[in-house]
Amino acid sequence: MWLHKELFAMFERMTKPFYFSFLFLFCTTVSFASIDTIDVNVGISVFKTMPIGVVPFVEDGNNFASLQEKTHDVIERDFNLSGRFTAVPSSKFDLVKFSRERAKFYVTGRLDKVAEGRVKLSCYLYASQTKDLVFGESYVVAMKDVRRTIHHFVDKVIKQLWGELGVASTQLAWVSKMDNVKQVVIADYDGFNRRQLTFDTSISMMPVWSLGNADIIFVSFRNGKSQLFQKNLSTGKEKRLFPQHAQTFSPAVNPVTGEILYAGIVDGKSDLYLGDPNTNKIQKISYSKSSQVSPAWSPYASEILFSSDRGGSPQIYVMGKDGSDVRRVTFMGRYNERASWSPEGDRIVYTSMDGGKMNVYTCAIDGSDITQLTSNAGNNEHPTWSPDGMLIAFSSDRTGSHQIYIMRKDGSNVTRITNGGDNTSPTWSWYGKNEDNTLKKEGK
Amino acid sequence: MMKKMQLVLVTALVTVALLACAKKDEPVVNPTVKEAPATTKNMSSADSAAAAAERERLESERLAAERLEAERAKVEAMINKIMSDEVYFDFDRSELTASAKELLTQVGDILLKEPRFTITVAGHTDARGTEDYNMTLGSKRSEKVKAFLVAYGVSSNRMETVSYGKENPKVEGQSEEAFAQNRRANFKVNIKK
Incomplete structure (x- = not known):
């Protein structure tokens, strides 16, 4: 009898934790399935300066x-x-x-x-x-x-x-409204020494830097439709890129070859194409029934980030540079767009919209470890990495008008670098030449 | 209903324009034309008289063409005014609403009646979301409008689509009213020359 009692108690002790752990397991599976419960860190400073x-x-x-x-x-x-x-x-x-x-x-x-x-x-x-x-x-x-x-x-x-390269000599390009028309401007990374690049009466937007920073590639509506153009910064010469498509936008420059990934619209659907700006030769990269947009390269150009609405709302995906092996990256929220890959290769930064407000987030390449970098300060969008991966520039309307801001990659130390007007869509230049030979050194 | 009446008016106007096209060889009264023979007569040669007649004929043709072009531009402007109605969409959607379809059948009627009209359908979005994604959303909207009109019987080569994304808002501002006004597709009518 006693033995029986003891055995029963033992059995109870053994099964209870098992029962609970089973419940626990069940709970975690459920919470994993309902993607709204993913933990998000908000603006925790993790860097020691x-x-x-x-x-x-x-x-x-x-x-x-x-x-x-x-x-x-x-x-x-x-x-x-x-x-x-x-x-x-x-x-x-x-x-x-x-x-x-x-x-x-x-x-x-x-x-x-x-x-x-x-x-x-x-x-x-x-x-x-x-x-x-x-x-x-x-x-x-x-x-x-x-x-x-x-x-x-x-x-x-x-x-x-x-023992690393800094970005104090790099530049930013962005879009600034002049007489109510969007124009492309470039400036030093701190917002000083600003120069206007386009002078059209139609919209110019989405500027990116060609490899080596000699040209700006941007979208112009001068022909009534969005079309990619390339403008040389020293000669001012312009040429239209990839005229095979009537509407082109979302340019992304390959960090190794200088080729340009872009979105082209055919029959109302946008797909990703890879084009050579020197020959205007293009090839299709993405094949899907849905729309693809906002391509971005991995640091060594082996993989491509992009957004697609194949799941009903825009989400971020990653694939090989030939369009193979597509994986979904973001699962939290209904609107995750315009990702770009950190120069160190470990994280992506992107814009997410929740309740009609846009904010900047980062996450690991597999979509885990989501960190919200901006919050409770208007709309924050269009993040771009500094070439050393320490900083992120973005645009925000937190003061009532759109301005350009720089923050550390953990979301701390937000600094506004533009005043007045309407400034959006910053993109960071590449590193310049290692030595700036135009500066004459004294002595040795 | 309003649209139907406007359509009748437009049809009448276009008929006038087409008639003007037909009576090409009627003399055009114009002071500058009248003066032309006076200057050429001074040369008093049979050759120059023929040349003057030729010039006069060319001049009157040019003026007739100019008048036709002016007429065409006037009708085009009027049509564009009548077609200034816009198709509205729900947030992040490109499906046509019932009222959008109602409007599009009227646009379709106009296009079917007047084969000289070609249109550009421009798709727009509200300010929420990224520039890039909104470009695709705008193109989806313009394409949905075009597809509807093709299904209605309008030949697809008479329609061009263009996306403006969120770049060309009709109403500035961050209110829901402004957003609703900006989620639209609109038309630009071109009359073939």
């Missing part, structure tokens, strides 16, 4: 009022935008402050006037504690090139301290 001291440059007593901004202000802005540093500004070298803020290095320099409109710019990176010179360069440049030179120096500092 490196504090770095910034000391104002010594000026030789001449008036440098024609500089738009103080040199150390440009450096400070570059550091804070870089996603790598937090600037620790100090009016002079201050070891106590630098130690407290853990700024193990600091930058400073001097400005000397060498001729009318020309200046010698000496920039130095020092170790705070020992005051050892880590790295220094001086340049003789025109006044108008001071800003560009500072960007160049900041990238050198990043290379020195991070």
Whole structure:
């Protein structure tokens, strides 16, 4: 009897957890099936930045009022935008402050006037504690090139301290409304030095950079329909791309070959095509009953991200570069669009719409680990990676008008880089040439 | 109903235009034409008289053609005004609503009656969503309109489709009313020259 009781209790102990674990298993399967319950992280900062001291440059007593901004202000802005540093500004070298803020290095320099409109710019990176010179360069440049030179120096500092290429010398292209017509503009990555590229009376939009940054490929409605054009930045020459299709848009430049993936409309359905801008030869990449749009390349051009409404609403898919092996990436929400692949290759950034509001999300390539980068601030859309993968530029109407913003890849440190007007659809340039030979170095 | 009456009016107008086309060789009264012989007469040669007559004939032909073109443009503008009604869609949808179909049958009637008309169907979306996806949505809408008209009996080579995506809103703003007004397909009528 006792044995029986004991056995029964044992049996009960054994089955109960089993029963519960079965229930648990069942629950998880259910929650997996109902895709609305996927966990989303919202704007958690996961990056540690490196504090770095910034000391104002010594000026030789001449008036440098024609500089738009103080040199150390440009450096400070570059550091804070870089996603790598937090600037620790100090009016002079201050070891106590630098130690407290853990700024193990600091930058400073001097400005000397060498001729009318020309200046010698000496920039130095020092170790705070020992005051050892880590790295220094001086340049003789025109006044108008001071800003560009500072960007160049900041990238050198990043290379020195991070062993990686920075993006301070890169550029952005975007769409800006001028007299109520959308035009393509380009500017330095921080929004300065802006130049208008198109001057049409019809819409120009969707600019992307050709490999090497020599041309902008964009969509123009000058012939009454959306059509891709290529404009050379130095000659200003334009040519129409892929006239085989009456309507073309959504260009994406292959990061290895420079070929262009685009969406072409045939019989009201858009499909993806791969075209060579030099020969205008095209080939069809996607075959589906539904529409395909918004292609993007993986960093080494082996795979292609795109959006398709084959499931009834736009979702993100990935496939091989020949159109094979299509997998769906996004499952949460009804509207996930315009994905682009991080330069490091581990994540994608995309725009998702929920309740009529658009926001920027990232996720792993398999669709897991979804992180919402923007929230409760108007519409946020059209994310584009910086070439080093540290930053994401996007457009937002959080202030009432569309403006361009830059944030770190974790959604922190959101900085607006345009003022006024209506600015949308930013795309980041590629890296420039490793060395900017146009900047004359002094000495060795 | 309104559309039907307008259609009758348009048909009458087009008939007038076509009639004008028919009476090509009737003399055209125009002061500049009258003056032309006076200047050529000074040359007082049989050759130049013939040349003057030829010039006069060409001139009057040109003027007639000009008048016809003006007439054509006028009718075209009027037709475009009558056809300014737009087909509206539901959010993220390209299916035709009942009222859209009602309007399209009237557009179809006009097109069937007047084979000289060709149309461009432009598809538009509201401001929500990405530029890229809205381009495909706009093209789906214009294609749905075209398909309906083809099924109605209008030859497909008389219709061209174009998508503007969200780039060409009729009403600016972020209200539901503005969105509803912008989710549309509209028509541009061209009369063959």
